[in-house]
Amino acid sequence: MTASPPDARPPLVLASASPRRLDLLARLGIVPDRVVPAEIDETPAKDELPRLLAARLAREKAAAVAALAPGALVLAADTVVGAGRRALGKPADAAEARRFLQMLSGRRHRVSTGVCVVAPDGTRRERLVTTILSFVQLTPAQIEDYVAGPEWRGCAGGYSIQGRAESFVRFLSGSHSNVVGLPLFETAQLLRGLGWLRP
Numbered sequence: 001m002t003a004s005p006p007d008a009r010p011p012l013v014l015a016s017a018s019p020r021r022l023d024l025l026a027r028l029g030i031v032p033d034r035v036v037p038a039e040i041d042e043t044p045a046k047d048e049l050p051r052l053l054a055a056r057l058a059r060e061k062a063a064a065v066a067a068l069a070p071g072a073l074v075l076a077a078d079t080v081v082g083a084g085r086r087a088l089g090k091p092a093d094a095a096e097a098r099r100f101l102q103m104l105s106g107r108r109h110r111v112s113t114g115v116c117v118v119a120p121d122g123t124r125r126e127r128l129v130t131t132i133l134s135f136v137q138l139t140p141a142q143i144e145d146y147v148a149g150p151e152w153r154g155c156a157g158g159y160s161i162q163g164r165a166e167s168f169v170r171f172l173s174g175s176h177s178n179v180v181g182l183p184l185f186e187t188a189q190l191l192r193g194l195g196w197l198r199p
Ligand SMILES: Cc1cn([C@H]2C[C@H](O)[C@@H](COP(=O)(O)OP(=O)(O)OP(=O)(O)O)O2)c(=O)[nH]c1=O
Pocket: 015, 016, 017, 018, 020, 021, 037, 038, 042, 077, 078, 079, 080, 081, 090, 111, 154, 155, 156, 157, 159, 160, 161, 162, 179, 180, 181
């Protein structure tokens, strides 16, 4: 009889260029074996709802990287800010970040993250997590000040809750890590469900 190898888990590939996702996984004690950012078109389809966009893009990122990483367990995510029916992705420039913050000021909005895992045998598991937030009314000076800094860059909705923008958040209901880019409770559940993480 041959003994099973000490760690028979497939290698984990994180399909993301986001340093936030790497940091969040580290909080679960997980260090991916490889990081392979997915190159996909993130343009929303016409009238696509924000949360459905997040789910679709996570699925597409996972599929794109799974095709490049046979034998691996691939984890991908996508975070979208939803202001009503409008999906706010990563602002292209400061002017767009300013418009996004004006839109979010004094309002309730949702942040949705799609998480998709593809196992080596092609099994796909997904979760879609939504957090509800409410921003205080921002003054024009607050918005200008924020946009003059670096924290809006690369962040859906033009803000980063892990920085100064936490002071804009009057109310949050749901997962905080979901807003930062990866809902940790649900991600751990997915990995446990596939037997990759111990129960
Ligand atoms: C709302 C919000 C978003 N974000 C980040 C999380 C995501 O990195 C980013 C949303 O863009 P995504 O397209 O989800 O991710 P990404 O482009 O950074 O990385 P990749 O596509 O390679 O996985 O916004 C924060 O860090 N803090 C916040 O408060």
